[in-house]
Amino acid sequence: MTARKFTRALLASAAIALGAGAAWAQDYSFKLHHFLGAQTPSHTEMLVPWAAAVEEASGGRVEIEIFPAMTLGGRPPELINQVRDGVVDMVWTVNGYTPGLFPRSEVMELPFVYRNDPGAANLALHQMFESDLKDDYKGVEVMFLHVHSGNGIVMRDTAVHSPDDLKGKKMRIPTRTGAWTLEALGAVPVAMPVPDLPQALSKGVVDGALIPFEIIPSLKLQNQTEDLIELADRTRLGTIVFQLSMNKARWDSLPADIQQAFRDASGPEWLSELGHVWRATEDLGVDIATSAGSTHVMLTEDETEAFRTVLEPVVDRWVEEVGAKGIDGAALVDKARRLISENGSM
Template identity: 25%
Template sequence: MKGNFKLKGIAMLTALALGITGCTGQATEQGSDSGATVLRFSHFWPASSAMHVEVFEPWAEKVEADSGGQLKVEIYPSATLSKPDAMYDSAAKGIIDIGSQAHGYTAGRFPLTQIAELPGLSNSAVQMGCMLQTLYDDGTIASEYEDTHLLFLMGAGPAAIHTVDKPIRVPSDMKGLRIRRPSAIAGDIIEATGGTPVGLPANDLYTSLQRGVIDGLSFPWQPTGDFRLPELTTAHTNIPFYNSALLVTMNKDKYESLPDNLKKVLDDNSGKVMADLVGKVTDKEDKKYMDEARAAGHTMIDIPDPLNDPDWKGPLLEGTQKYLNDVKSLGLDADGVYEKVKLASAACKT
């Protein structure tokens, strides 16, 4: 009996030791699939959004297939692993392996990249994504991402102004309104019109509109639909006074730890090919949600060329110059980058 008891005790201790090893070592790095490296990917879009369903999920599936199952991407939507404005830093620090966020969520962190968001430079998400990826690939803005391994940059479609009920036809209509701004550039322009810019992450917009915290928001059409904002906003001014830049990036140490064949899988599924895919999906969604608002009888005001509009030209140029001056005050070549952005805009025009 003593011998049996001793053998059982050794077996239990061995099993316990193996269990501890599995929890602290291999399971963390490889997940449940033996031999597979798990990459945790966090983003702020809802799981029902086109960005999640038509971009990120197929991307994860393709990475897994191309790697022969050696890479597995676990996606966490709705900012469940990291706050919307901390995705980049979380990836840099290794809190997550891959993260996606809008550049404007971290004011001052990407000053050169955000020059591409200025008015009059982009008329579609495809064009904006092409511009951003071109500027990264030629080294113009690459220094802003050196603490991570950038996978790809993305562009949103032209912004619009969405208000609960007050139509915005001229800049003076913004006076006294609290308008959510997605970036410093949009904030400068809102201030120039007499509005009050309010910084809020996308996930908080619905409740903020419900509670009257804000009177409206500046946002492209695609995310307004993703976050169900047309349920609360009935007046829309389609005016391309800025385009948001977004990114998907990876922890540098995690990327460097991979063998060359798996690095190549990620490289082959990065860059312009993804920027273009995101742009096409986003432009399609922009049109869908805009058409739905028109069909619902919402007030729609179109200002397609604001830089040549006598009412809007002044505030937009004022906001542009203020942003360029702010970047120059950091000792950066804002004017030189602005010229390169304009060249990229012309080359990427669709």
């Protein structure tokens, strides 16, 4: 099945779930909690189709109710403990909201390890999970890991063409690796979940942010930012790793055929398709921002090389930091870069 056919199948599954749900006798009900709104692409283009695909693969025995925007309570950084403690069945969350808790997976967040291909990075994460990353995920059963299109630069009123243009600027980022990137560029990192960004921009708490452009419309950032910047060939300043995970005890209680329904909906074909989803929504975000008057800049190769030179020590810093925990960071960097390259050429 091609990626596009897979998308159509997901949409068909969603329609079946809506039309025939009342006739199905669900044996297994799950609550999925996450931090973004019900109108965001993450909800409508990823979580809803994925849940529908699981329900269909289970033959109607599974029902997944999705609770967006922290409607079950708490703050985004609390999601991982909510699922580990069994407060909810499943969560979709940003690994970096709990700094240092998922150190191995941070390899995909590093600048110039991840460049510009979310589908290739998703597949690399999948291929590395059992052999290299699994120890990060105690207490949960990971359905899938993925990245977004990468950290572009959005600024209230500052054009950025070199690292010097970011010196002294207060910049939002949710992850510690992103904070290291900003520090290397001379900026001041400000950690916050992305739903807090609009208010932070409007009040001048931050001058800009490292975010994917797809989030601009749902947060209405086109009204508060004048400049969108990415590096040559759409290269980004790293990315963010997300997880969709289930409480481990709940997973272990499920029969093999129900577990397989979740696996069938979460495999490589889905992860590749997510890359297309993120890219499409990214383009939409750029279009909406530029239509509202923002300037979209793609840096030249020479300008990009200046960023690469400044940011290579961030990779070295991470390798040293995780090495103190007994993790071979250099090997993870090499493997991640190789797998991204291989998957990107497929």
